[in-house]
Amino acid sequence: MDIDLNHPTLSGGEEVEETENNPSLNESDEIEEPKKGMWFTSKQEVHEFYAKYAKNLGFAIAYRTQNVRSDGKVKYFGIESRIRAILQPDGRYKLTTVVLDHTHDLIPSDSRHFPMNKRIRTPVKRRLEINDEAGIGVSRNFHSIVVEAGGYEALTFDERDVRNHIENARRLRLGVGDAESVAFYFHRMQQENSNFYSAIDFDVDGRIRNLFWVDARSRAAYKAFGDVVSFDTTYLTNKYDMSFAPFVGVNHHG
Structure with missing residues (x-):
């Protein structure tokens, strides 16, 4: 069923709430299933809605195809697996294809391991960096976060993600001659x-x-x-x- 959010009425004239066909406006915690005919205000809104649905069911998504107009606006795009949204004259996007079948069993608890769902929040990053500077090894550093969070299932990252972050943080730390290094870098970039x-x-x-x-x-x-x-x-x-x-x-x- 297609519902215009600017004129929220059914074909028979019955008024409906705007949140019924736009999941971004629905503030409940219930995960809504994608349906053909849904409207979204932007490409990002489509992705966020589908990513939330995918995470809850236990599968990963990624952009599959897209077509960009000469003005830079995305005309249509597809996301695995698998929905398709097309730009409408009013600037919004409408789902025109929705395929919810999967060729394998889904395990929702595994979704936290997908790259799209992995994230280390800034306060946790800072804790990891401080512990590293204090000489705490990566494994013990990660385990301390696990204990505080109440278990591995409560985290959106694993030990490999922690190791990668700490290695990046170490590379970014400046040593002796910091001021000279920065000035030299700026000079080289300007050249x-x-x-x-x-x-x-x-x-x-x-x-x-x-x-x-x-x-x-x-x-x-x-x-x-x-x-x-x-x-x-x-x-x-x-x-x-x-x-x-x-x-x-x-x-x-x-």
């Missing part, structure tokens, strides 16, 4: 592309207080998509008590 911009603010003792940089691609994107830009200062500080505050915008690819 490679004259539109790369950076600025370093020093205190009276010649120590770095603030850093600012923007690459050429971001500068070009801002000219075309500078309508809304967020400035987020909620990121954690590093060992020099310097917070990371990115400027974030959205382009025509979302």
Whole structure:
């Protein structure tokens, strides 16, 4: 059944609630099954709805096909396994194909192992990094999180994810000559592309207080998509008590 959310009536004229055919507006915890004819306001909303359904049943999803118009708007796209949504004249997306059959048994408890569902939250990342700096091994580090969470089933990541994160964190830690390394990096980037911009603010003792940089691609994107830009200062500080505050915008690819 197709329901227009702007004019929520059935063919017989009976009024219905807007939330009935748009799961993003339904605030209940019940997992709704995808149905042909559902409407969504964006491609992301379709993906989030289907990902939630897939996680609950125990299977993984991924984009399968998509067609992009000359203006950058996605005309239609498909997601395994398997739904298809088509862009409508009003800018929303409508599910035109919904196949819910699977060729194998589904185990909902296994869904947390799928890459699409894996995630380490920022406070946990910080705990892992602190424990690593304190000399705690990866296995013990991970096990401490497991115990605190109440078991492996309560986590959305495993020991391999923890090991990968800690290795990345170690590579990002700067050592002796940090200021010189940053200045050299900025200089090299500017030599490679004259539109790369950076600025370093020093205190009276010649120590770095603030850093600012923007690459050429971001500068070009801002000219075309500078309508809304967020400035987020909620990121954690590093060992020099310097917070990371990115400027974030959205382009025509979302």
